[in-house]
Each structure stands twice: as structure tokens, then as C-alpha cells.
Amino acid sequence: MEQYDVLIIGAGVIGTSIARELSAYDLKTAVIEKEADVCFGISSRNSGVVHSGIHYAPGSLRALHAVRGNELFEELCSQLTVPYERIGKLTVAFEESQFPTLEKLYTQGVENGVPDLQIIDAKRMQELQPGVGGARALYSPSTGIVGPYELTIALAEHAHAHGVDFIFTEEVVSIKNRSDLYEIQTKKGSQISAKIIIDAAGLYSDSIAHLAGIDSPRIYPCRGEYYVLDKRLEDELQLLIYPVPGNHSSGLGIHLTNTVEGNILIGPSNDYIENKEDLSTTVQILARLREEGHELLPSLTSSDFIRSFAGLRPKLTPPEVGGFGDFIIEDHDRFILLIGIESPGLTASPSIAISIREMIANHIPLALKKDWDPSLTREERFLELPEDRQEQLIAEDPDYGSVVCRCEGITKAEVLQAVDRIMGPVTYIGIKLRCRAMMGRCQGGFCAPRIAEILKTERDITIDEQFYKGIESPMFEGLLREESPHE
């Protein structure tokens, strides 16, 4: 039985942030994940906003971790070479009746320690975002945007480079507390033991806690649907613009969000659902998002909608109550429960990781590794490099000249690097999240067949072994005409 000091359940942004934090210490740590890859759940399906901290009640964990997390983001992203921009946000009041809410958010933000908050008038609003509607706004310059999956993947890779094990496609089905050690069993029958368990299982934190006999509150999955827009519209939006939230809203309202890649998102909607696996988009919501999109962005055309997707929030408040519950972060006899880490979970993640490390220090003495290097360097995208650097790289590896993904301009060398960086089974989603091939306006129409060919010829992955998002998810039926293996 493999024995660890710390076993983290869940490879989302929370799990990987903790893994990276712990990788600096002399600990034997592993992350176990039921899916084929990191960030296959909540962490890749959100707005990618690093919040300032104005929305959360003073003294709450959300307020604490959002503000501290926001402060940590710039350094974290520069260490890990993750795209991050502090672009600022306007929370807009459209009518006078909303002004008190704006004031309340301002006061709350100041109390939480959010820097540089200002209430601004319509004139100043126009300077920041020409054409914006509304009478008055709360301007929070510290709000930023980040590539949520780029971050999660970088955290995981960095942790892995510093000794953290990653175990994929293994679902935890049993957790037994043997006085000083937890024994874990997986669905496939693997057994693992660990002194400390971190339950960072997102939507399934409650079920994992129940396995360990811990009386955790239940999670209500709440779905948000989004549209992704063509990069053509990138310049239309200078900063984030949110409406003033309603009193009992469980989300922050449908809005436009810039992404670090230049696509604008429309969404998210806010609907409680039953099934934690149901990532469907719906006719009704998509129609509503389109309508709101056209209203918010008049130059939008039908061909600008390149994809829709849905993400789930792990809510602690039932549908009839709505609103937000606070994060729960508790140490139950070396089983550390993290539950209800919905928005601002991404923002909070670096701060939560520090708190978890401190909680672990109560049980195991922690010693910093001498050789721990906080940075993870990564080559920029080939087509964005200066020409002399391109020339140099192309001379080293001719595959840099072969463009596979025409929409995003991703080369064969970059696709192969992405394939090789995947820690678990190779999947198309894994490739996509690591190099952006298949993520552009044609959505893989042209490059997915090229990638199928590259996997086959360069990495010996046959057509039958090519998967979309996991080993239960075959891309193709098979060969049309039989091929002999030696061709």
C-alpha cells in the first residue's frame, strides 16, 4: 500500500494550489482525481475572474481569502508563467434605487481591505469603457482575469516537478480512519494510506466527507451556462462590467467577461439542477444569453458565437434560500474538509493553500525544501515570439514551422509538447487546455484530424486509443479499411 503524508482528493484549482504549496516542504504528497486530467470540473468552467473582494461579508472566509488571494495572484502567475491581467471592474448601477447597494458594496469592500475602490460617475465610466450604460459605478481596479485552466495545469506541473504524485482516473470509494492513518480504497481496488486527507473534491466534497464518516452539509449543484465569443470582438471590452447584484441572487448576474485569450464570455446563468454531472446547455438559457449578448454588445453577429458551455457551482445554500454560503474549511481529526468553495474560489485558491499548509503544520512538522524553486518557465506561443527567436527555434525543431491549429496559430511542435506534458491519459481536451489547439473559431474542425494523425504517427497512439475527455470517451469508431501495424 502506497503511503503518503498528505493525500489531496481532487485536482481542481484548490487541490493543485494546495499540492503546489506543500511541494515546498519535506512531505510525501499525492493528488488523486477521478477524472483523466486536472481541472476537468469546476476549475475549467468559470469566468476566470480574480475578484477584488467587495461582495463578501466582512469577517467571512470568502472575504478573507478573496482579498488575500487577489494580492497573491500577480506574483503567483508571474512565477508560473500563467496569463493574468489586472484589468479592473465596474459594478454598474442603472437607476438611483441601486445607489445604496453601490454604497454598501463600497463600504464593505473598504472594510474587507480591497484597495483603490472608487465610486465613479457616468463621465468617468465612459472614459473607462466607451458606450457603457448606467448612471454610477463602483470601480475596483484590483479585479483581474486569469486563464483558469492554464493556472490549474501550471500548479499541477509545478507541484509534480517538486515531487507531488498525481493519480488519475481513480475514484475514492472508501476512507477508514485507523487512529493515525487514513486508509483509502478506490473503485479500481487501489489502496492508499495517508496521515492527512484534504477533501478538495469540489462538487463531491460532501460525499467524500461522508465516506470518512464526517457529517458535512450537502452540496447543491447550480449550473451556469456561457457563450464564448470570437476574438474579433476583443477590443470592445476594456474592463469587466457587472450589473449591481439583486438581493437574493445566487450568482453575480449575466455579464460580459474578457478572457486572457481575448475571447469574451457571456454568462453565466444561474440554475439549480439535480445531477452533478449534468453539464448540458439548454435551448432556453442559450436564447436568453444571446439576447442579452446582443444588448450588451451591439456589434455582435451570429457567427461570433463560437461555443457554449456550462459549469457547476458547488453551493451550500439550497434553491429555496439562494444567495451564497460561506466557505467551510475545517480540520476533522486530520481530515481537512473544504466545501462550498464556489465563487470566489479561484481568487481564494492561493490564500486557501496557505491556510491548509498551516493546518497541516499542526499535525506534522514542516521543513522547507532547500532546492524548491517557485518558478515554472514556459516558452511563449511560437507565433507571438520575435522573429529571431522563431528562427532559432525552427532551426532546432522544424516542427515549429508546421501550423496545426490555424485559428489559434498553434504549431506541431507546440501540440507535441502539450501531449507530452499530460500527466494522465492523453485526451483531446487535455491537449486543448494545454496549447489551445481546437479552441478557436473552427473548434477543431480543421485541426482535430491533423492531431489524430500526429498522435498516430509521432506518439504511436492508434485511432482506437484516442480519447476525447477520458478513457470512456472514444473519439472515433475505428479504421475504415484495415491497416497493417507496420505501415
Place this chain on the structure above:
Amino acid sequence: MNNDSTTKILTCIICPNSCRISLTYDPDTQEITSIHGALCKKGKDWVEQELFKPMRTLCSSIRITGGREPLASIRTTKAVSLSSIKELMELIKASSIKAPVEIGQVVLSEPLGLDCDVIITRGVDRL
């Protein structure tokens, strides 16, 4: 027009003009009494044929061994009866040719005794 005649409108598939040809015929004797709407003589001939024995050009792919690409595209040189296509496909699926192949090369000569050849329509170089 007598009561036993049937009128059908068929869209000609000879060319992209897609003429809507209306024809009247006696279902018992299979005798065509009138044809309207064809822009050319080919269309008239086609509609007569289409009614009782539709003919189609079969296009598919054939396995190429030792080539730069695993498949070459192929087609029949003439239209064959629709009813023979299934059997012809089975024959094509079971065949393979060594690279190189070039456009026009006959890969199956008068298959199944049909009055046509199967030829390569996209060349494949040797690996």
C-alpha cells in the same frame, strides 16, 4: 389523360441545374406518355431511366498499402444500377492496391460483370 396514368415530379441529378421534370406514365405498361420541364435531352433520357432502373456513379475509397496516404479515392467510370452498388461496395472494401497509384488508373476492371471500371481519382505516392 386517362385515369390509369400516374404523374411524378423528379429532380434531375445530371447537373446542378436540378430541373424539376414532370412525367406522366402508365404504371401497368410502364409507358411514358409525357415529359415536361427538362432543359436538355440528357434530362429526358435520365428521367425515363430513373423511373424504372436508377443508375448511379459509385464513389468510394480503396485501401492503399505502402503509400503516403492510407486511402485513394475511386469511382466507377460509368453509372451502374443502384441495386448493384451494395455488392460493389463489398468488393471495394475487400480490395487493396500497392502505392503508387495515379488518377485514372483502373483498379477493378468490369467488376461483377458490370459495364464499367473502377478508377483512381486521387493519386497516392509511395511512402
Place this chain on the structure above:
Amino acid sequence: MNEKINVSILIIGAGPAGTAAALGAKEAGEDSILIIDRDTRAGGILNQCIHDGFGLMRYKRALSGPEYAQLDIDSCHKKNIPILTDTYVHTIIKGDDHFTIKAIATGRLYSIKAKAVILAMGCRERTAGAISLPGSRPAGIYTAGTAQRLLNMQNTLVGRSCVIVGSGDIGLIMARRMTLEGAKVQAVTELQSYPGGLDRNIRQCLDDFDIPLYLETGIVSVHGNDRVCGITIAPLRSDRTLDMKNSQYITCDTILLSVGLIPENELSRSLDIAIDPITQGPIVTGDLMTSCPGVFACGNVLQVHDIVDLVSEEAKRAGRTAVSFVSGAYADTKELFSIYAGEKIRYCVPQVITPSSTTTLSLRVTEPITDATISITNDATLIKKRRYSFTQPSEMIQIEISVPENLVGSLEVNCE
């Protein structure tokens, strides 16, 4: 390796448009031509269109796509017109009297100077996102063209049992291809009350194999977490909403989308070329010149065609006028007049014309029309009138007109 090249005319795309444009330019006396294509093989989308029916107008024979493409590729080779494949143009910069084009290929970078550029990049398929396909996002959802490439070029079958969403030509062609290869095509669905593809394809791709076509039918939801396991469809009510009472679930492992094509004008946009919101291609003059002098457009990057023979013809024209531009014979002081798509006309290309010229108008109607009369007028003057016993949006109509010397205001195309 950074290779520097100087040419008169650079053509981007080696599909039927690019090769024909090159031949047109060559015939007009230009020797300094280069074609660049991002794919590993010249011929463009025709390489995967292995069905026949190409070349009926131009060669009076029914060729398959690759055969048709090869004829022009061979002519380019014979006339020493170079074609660089696996080469990707990522930047075009307009200079005072030339364009600088940056491209990359396996092992090399290119920096090209050209006096004129012909855009012939073709189009891409609309995706699940573009049509807001509702439901889950499992493996097994492909655009029809992607499935066609995998099947016809890469020996890969995408599924065994499929539903085709949209009745565009590629979808219809794929319905037959999949069926011939032993897959079961359960149905083709279409939002409109008429098919998106040509009638001949309905007949020989669907009717021949008893594949049902559900018109005025929308998608309720795609099902399946890992791989597609089914799709729910429902007829549209008269207010265009889904009639859920009559919805049906169809079991399938694959969904193919054939829901339209979008001209690939990202490079054009980088030159700030004006784009027609309907065709989504550049706004051009009768000479096929875009709003950026020296840049021409032809083929599917200009407007989506249904017949390749017309692409070749259009592209040759672009090649010829590009030559007259680089040789200085092109008068750019010509006065321009707009042509408007009027009653029952979806669009008209070109969008602007010059007086006293001969121009071929390409247009499509907005709905199927029996006994259609299309008239081109200027002010109250009739320039040309054509009658059609039947026409529909899937068929591009071409009308050649002689533009008079004296024009008043703009021209208008109407259908009744």
C-alpha cells in the same frame, strides 16, 4: 532559415480558387506568381470531396473533387507556377506600393513582398457553438466536413450510427458516404421548411437509401457524458419555438453538423478590408477587388459557392484583374456605385460596380420561389431581367450585365 521572396502576385490558398486565379493571372501575361497553402497537399477541400459531379459546366464531364482539383494543379505545374504547401500565412502588412507577407513552414520562415494579393482561403464550417447546439458535450460531435476528411483522407470512421443536423450539401453527401460504409444514418434534420443542399443530393444521398429528412425540426438536446448516446429533436411550431409535445429521442453515437459555411476572412480583417455582413466575405467591385487596393478575393472566401466550376471562373477573373492592377493598367479613380439586394434577394456579389463595364452578378434568393423574375434596375431604368421556373436559396444564380455609362444613385436587384 528565413527565406525572402519577391513576387508580383501572391495567392493565398491552393484550392480551386487559388489555382484558377494563378492560371488566370498567367494567361493575362504575369509570370511572377506564387501560391501558398497551409495544408500538406494542394487542392483544398476538393481533396476530400471524393463524390462526383464536379466539372459538368467546365469539362462537360462528372469528375470527382480530387480529379477536378488535379487538372488545375497540373496546369500550374506545367506553367511553372510554384505552390508552397504546409505553409501558413500569419501576417499581411500593407506598405506604400507592396504588401509584406509573413509565413511559416516546416523548418523555415518566409518573408514575402508582393504587389498584389489574391485571397483564396476558402471557408470553414459553422460549429456546434455557432448554432448553439444545446445539451452535453461528449465525444462524437463533428462537423460534416471534418468527418468527411477523416473518412476519405485518413481512413477513420467517426461512428456507426448518426444523426445529421442540417441539410447542407456536405451533410447530405456524408449521409450517403456513411451509409455506403456500413454506418446507419438515422435522420437528417433541418430548421427551414426547405433543404439547405441541392435537390440532386436529396435524391441520390437520402432518397436512394431511405434516410428520413425532417424539415422544420430543431434540436432539444444532445445526450451522453463521455460519448454521444442520443439526441432529442422536436418539430418547430409556427412561431419557430420547439413543439416539445412531439419531440422524439433518437439513439445514436455520432452527430454530424452541416449547418452552413463561413468564409475565412481573418487575414482580410487584419488588413481592415470591409466585410459584407451577409456573405461574410469582402465587399468587392466587379473586378473582385476588395476595399484594400491591390487585394482581390475569389472563391469561398468571397462568397460560399455551391458549384466549383463557378469558383474557377470567378477566380480566373480575379487573376486577370490582379494582373491589370500590378501592370498599372488599373484605373483606381473609377467611380463606384453600390448594388443593393432588394426584395427576396439575400445578397448580391459584387456589392459595388463601375459604370460601362461588363459584370457577372452572383446572387441568391431568400426563399424557394416558383416562376421567379429577377430584375436589375438603376433608378427606374431596367438593366436586365431574367426568368426562372424555380429557384431556391441553395442555388447560386449568376447574371451577366452590361453596366451603362450613366448611372444614377445605386443599382437594385429584386425578385418577384
